[in-house]
Amino acid sequence: xxxxxVVGFEQSPCVRREQNRNEVEVLVPVLRxxxxxxGVAGADCDFICSGSSDYxxxxxxxxxxxxxxxxxxxxxxxxxxxxxxxxxxxEAWVKIQMGQAETALVYxxxxxxxxxxxxxxxxxxxxxxxxxxWPDAISMAGLQARHCLDAGxxxxxxxxxxAARDRRHAMQNxxxxxxxxRSVDEILAEPYLANPLRKxxxxxxxxxxxxxxxxxxxxxxxxxxxxxxxxGIEHICEPIDLGVRDLGRSRSTQIAAEKAGVGSGKIDVAExxxxxxxxxILVERALGLSLxxxxxxxxxxxxxxxxxNPLMAVGLSRIGECASRIFxxxxxxxxxxxxxxxxxxxxxxCVLEGE
Amino acid sequence: xxxxxxxxxxxxxxxxxVTLLRVPVSLDYDxxxxxxxxxxxxxxxxxxxxxxxxxxxxxxxFPSRGSCPQHAVTFGDETVDLSDKGTIxxxxxxxxxxxNIPLELPYIAxxxxxxxxxxxxxxxLDANPEDVHMxxxxxxxxxxxxxxxxxxxxxxxFRAIDEPDADYDQYKEHI
Amino acid sequence: MAELTAVVGIGQxxxxxxxxxLSMPGLVRDAAEKALVDADCSWADIDAVILGKAPDLFEGVxxxxxxxxxxxxGAYKPMLRVHTAGSVGGSTAIVAAxxxxxxxxxxxxxxxxxxxxxxxxxxxxxxxxPFSLATVAGAGGYFAPLVRGYIRRSGAPEDTGIRVAxxxxxxxxxxxxxxxxxxxxxxDLVANSPMLWDPIRYLETCPSSDGACALVLENExxxxxxxxxxxxxxxxxxxxxxxxxxxRDQVMPQATLDNAKNLYKKAxxxxxxxxxxxxxxxxxFSWFEPMWxxxxxxxxxxxxxxxxxxxxxxxxxxxxxxxxGGVLSSNPIGASGLIRFAEAARQVRGIAGEHQVxxxxxxLGHAYGGGSQYFSTWIVDSAKP
Numbered sequence: 001x002x003x004x005x006v007v008g009f010e011q012s013p014c015v016r017r018e019q020n021r022n023e024v025e026v027l028v029p030v031l032r033x034x035x036x037x038x039g040v041a042g043a044d045c046d047f048i049c050s051g052s053s054d055y056x057x058x059x060x061x062x063x064x065x066x067x068x069x070x071x072x073x074x075x076x077x078x079x080x081x082x083x084x085x086x087x088x089x090x091e092a093w094v095k096i097q098m099g100q101a102e103t104a105l106v107y108x109x110x111x112x113x114x115x116x117x118x119x120x121x122x123x124x125x126x127x128x129x130x131x132x133x134w135p136d137a138i139s140m141a142g143l144q145a146r147h148c149l150d151a152g153x154x155x156x157x158x159x160x161x162x163a164a165r166d167r168r169h170a171m172q173n174x175x176x177x178x179x180x181x182r183s184v185d186e187i188l189a190e191p192y193l194a195n196p197l198r199k200x201x202x203x204x205x206x207x208x209x210x211x212x213x214x215x216x217x218x219x220x221x222x223x224x225x226x227x228x229x230x231x232g233i234e235h236i237c238e239p240i241d242l243g244v245r246d247l248g249r250s251r252s253t254q255i256a257a258e259k260a261g262v263g264s265g266k267i268d269v270a271e272x273x274x275x276x277x278x279x280x281i282l283v284e285r286a287l288g289l290s291l292x293x294x295x296x297x298x299x300x301x302x303x304x305x306x307x308x309n310p311l312m313a314v315g316l317s318r319i320g321e322c323a324s325r326i327f328x329x330x331x332x333x334x335x336x337x338x339x340x341x342x343x344x345x346x347x348x349x350c351v352l353e354g355e
Numbered sequence: 356x357x358x359x360x361x362x363x364x365x366x367x368x369x370x371x372x373v374t375l376l377r378v379p380v381s382l383d384y385d386x387x388x389x390x391x392x393x394x395x396x397x398x399x400x401x402x403x404x405x406x407x408x409x410x411x412x413x414x415x416x417f418p419s420r421g422s423c424p425q426h427a428v429t430f431g432d433e434t435v436d437l438s439d440k441g442t443i444x445x446x447x448x449x450x451x452x453x454x455n456i457p458l459e460l461p462y463i464a465x466x467x468x469x470x471x472x473x474x475x476x477x478x479x480l481d482a483n484p485e486d487v488h489m490x491x492x493x494x495x496x497x498x499x500x501x502x503x504x505x506x507x508x509x510x511x512x513f514r515a516i517d518e519p520d521a522d523y524d525q526y527k528e529h530i
Numbered sequence: 531m532a533e534l535t536a537v538v539g540i541g542q543x544x545x546x547x548x549x550x551x552l553s554m555p556g557l558v559r560d561a562a563e564k565a566l567v568d569a570d571c572s573w574a575d576i577d578a579v580i581l582g583k584a585p586d587l588f589e590g591v592x593x594x595x596x597x598x599x600x601x602x603x604g605a606y607k608p609m610l611r612v613h614t615a616g617s618v619g620g621s622t623a624i625v626a627a628x629x630x631x632x633x634x635x636x637x638x639x640x641x642x643x644x645x646x647x648x649x650x651x652x653x654x655x656x657x658x659x660p661f662s663l664a665t666v667a668g669a670g671g672y673f674a675p676l677v678r679g680y681i682r683r684s685g686a687p688e689d690t691g692i693r694v695a696x697x698x699x700x701x702x703x704x705x706x707x708x709x710x711x712x713x714x715x716x717x718d719l720v721a722n723s724p725m726l727w728d729p730i731r732y733l734e735t736c737p738s739s740d741g742a743c744a745l746v747l748e749n750e751x752x753x754x755x756x757x758x759x760x761x762x763x764x765x766x767x768x769x770x771x772x773x774x775x776x777x778r779d780q781v782m783p784q785a786t787l788d789n790a791k792n793l794y795k796k797a798x799x800x801x802x803x804x805x806x807x808x809x810x811x812x813x814x815f816s817w818f819e820p821m822w823x824x825x826x827x828x829x830x831x832x833x834x835x836x837x838x839x840x841x842x843x844x845x846x847x848x849x850x851x852x853x854x855g856g857v858l859s860s861n862p863i864g865a866s867g868l869i870r871f872a873e874a875a876r877q878v879r880g881i882a883g884e885h886q887v888x889x890x891x892x893x894l895g896h897a898y899g900g901g902s903q904y905f906s907t908w909i910v911d912s913a914k915p
Contacts, residue, residue, distance in 0.1 A: 022389030055592040058384035060585035071427020075785035078770040082613040097632035123592035237609040239600045341596040374550040414776035424772035447674030448728035453667040473776040530679035
């Protein structure tokens with residue numbers, strides 16, 4: 001395999017609602033900043049890949065306008081996934097592996113605030129038997145959390161601890177949306193939103209965009225002083241039906257993590273995209289990260305998805321947040337996670353290393 | 356909005372296959388026009404047609420989306436006032452109904468380049484289908500002033516004006 | 531460095547206006563199972579599933595690959611969903627091929643589908659967004675003015691589009707899977723069909739179809755063990771440009787010209803019209819055959835209509851185009867591009883049945899989408915590169 005690295009990362013601040021700017025207007029400054037950071041213009045990249053969702057935008061072909069932000073002229077070699085930008089990064093990484101590109105621009109963007117997000121997400125479910133019941137995304141996650149609690153997989157206190165940790169970390173991250181310091185007991189005193197989930201157990205609804213530049217071998221070293229080399233990147237999808245999955249673990253995360261080689265060295269930093277606290281705990285366990293405080297892994301130093309959740313960009317941002325800490329020398333080895341589908345149906349794991 | 360139009364069979368006897376079910380979907384969205392389009396729409400609310408100039412090649416975009424798709428630069432705040440007269444660069448006579456288009460059939464869909472602009476506006480023409488042709492000079496017909504809102508629908512349609520056709524070479528790059 | 535990759539399995543559903551006998555999972559599974567049978571392998575032999583389709587609003591399911599995971603044997607496997615507008619079927623094949631060419635996977639399943647009967651495509655394409663007067667009625671409304679621009683520019687005779695439609699509809703009579711099979715097809719039948727989006731007539735447009743198409747792609751070490759004829763991928767290419775900018779040539783976009791040049795360079799082709807034996811081109815409105823003959827550099831600018839006129843693109847012509855009947859005869863939108871790629875592969879494998887071009891060895895598969903701004907193409911050959 002070729003050595004491919006993340007060599008640049010930019011994001012817009014995660015906000016509850018981009019009141020005035022449309023998607024292209026959110027994306028343009030992100031791509032401009034990435035160009036300034038790396039010295040490489042998006043349109044000059046050998047390959048470009050993006051992730052977005054028509055249902056979040058409320059219209060068909062929402063991704064087409066993204067090309068306006070890139071300045072795709074002369075015409076570019078380009079593709080799009082109807083998935084989080086983390087999977088767009090995977091496609092771009094494959095393209096570089098093929099030897100058809102040395103550099104690739106990857107971006108993801110979404111404005112979930114435009115619609116009723118939990119209800120929109122119901123349209124992911126089986127359209128014949130499940131979706132007509134309109135189970136919203138929070139209720140679906142609540143079913144999983146209830147299973148985890150009743151099966152003794154985890155406790156509400158552990159969930160609250162995850163909620164508190166991520167928002168406390170986010171106080172150091174000016175791009176995060178939820179930034180606060182509350183005790184576990186304060187969180188446990190909150191009323192239930194969708195029993196057993198409290199509001200603090202849920203990721204916020206966020207608008208935003210992020211972008212990453214990938215480069216191979218020596219080109220990566222030219223662009224970035226300390227590239228974040230991709231040592232493993234894998235993704236796995238489970239069946240959608242909750243009845244055929246073990247909801248008390250994230251088997252797809254575990255398979256992807258094993259294939260990506262997460263366990264073959266010390267992990268300094270982990271950035272997780274789980275939108276609910278119990279899911280974050282399941283992902284931590286699937287990655288083999290220890291939960292006790294003596295663990296050397298810093299989980300979600302940015303605050304993770306629980307502090308800022310711009311769908312279609314949030315997974316890509318986790319890879320970027322992880323890479324940033326390798327750029328700066330804060331970390332030598334990290335793991336980033338992205339997810340899609342109800343109750344952690346589909347998961348992507350990316351292992352990054354500095355030299 | 357609503358979709359999943361699955362009209363057809365009535366609920367069937369239970370010894371028959373279910374081949375269709377009807378599941379109406381309705382989702383509401385709050386669109387943001389965007390900073391640049393808002394400026395354009397505030398203009399059209401006042402009956403003004405505001406374009407924006409690309410700082411790289413000087414070309415005037417109307418309607419403007421705030422940045423140049425070719426050069427990836429932002430346009431800034433400056434606007435260019437445009438005439439409501441223009442030239443039809445190409446057109447189609449539409450005889451297909453569409454649920455979202457409130458026009459009687461047939462109607463004439465036109466790509467118009469306004470005088471002073473360097474991009475096309477898609478709109479409709481009020482004319483006999485036999486008379487429409489490329490290069491035709493046209494002018495906007497506006498709704499009554501009291502009905503103006505932040506929408507290109509303030510222009511009811513375009514209508515032919517008594518000017519000689521534009522020369523093909525003048526507008527061919529906009530096709 | 532790229533692994534050689536071959537198309538070893540091809541499956542297609544019967545294309546119809548309404549496949550009431552199949553759900554969405556049933557539809558994709560039907561195509562996938564046929565591809566597996568053709569490839570003589572089982573679900574367990576597949577390393578990853580790549581799914582493509584056009585906008586989610588067409589069926590009212592958000593990211594339908596999630597609920598189709600099991601139907602496609604994708605449980606606990608990698609699954610990727612591609613969406614690049616109308617070119618998506620082609621792009622899906624290219625992304626799937628890259629998974630093998632990169633050495634990441636050995637054997638992948640590539641599927642594209644559309645079940646248009648479960649929603650309303652014209653509605654999904656013409657959502658009444660605020661702030662503007664909706665005037666563009668579906669894809670035909672968008673493309674008809676461009677067709678008029680082509681006619682003006684090329685001086686093509688007005689009946690060129692009719693001739694393309696007659697040719698493709700005659701070809702469809704040789705393809706048992708085609709949706710529209712008009713036994714009484716004639717020049718007059720097309721000429722007298724209603725004008726929908728002037729200058730485009732009813733029988734010059736594509737239908738709305740339900741259907742799915744699937745491919746099994748394999749690396750060289752696996753494919754070389756096979757004794758049957760395969761379709762080896764010689765080159766793939768994708769090019770995109772923005773929808774609208776000042777002076778954009780929408781009739782003959784730079785992206786199609788760049789796509790063609792790069793594709794032929796990768797495939798080592800210098801004289802495409804002579805070296806390529808046949809082509810499946812994305813022609814949703816008949817006039818796009820002459821337009822893309824120029825756009826794919828098969829002929830000189832403004833000369834594409836002559837190929838139609840001279841019969842060059844007919845099944846027995848020197849450059850047969852859309853032997854299967856093309857998009858004009860079957861149009862499950864998200865799958866339409868993949869069907870072009872699959873039919874090109876069938877030709878070089880010599881398994882195209884009644885619409886086989888004798889001795890075809892090298893074929894072009896083509897798809898485009900958006901406002902004539904996304905292009906994806908491949909060259910397949912019966913011999914290894």
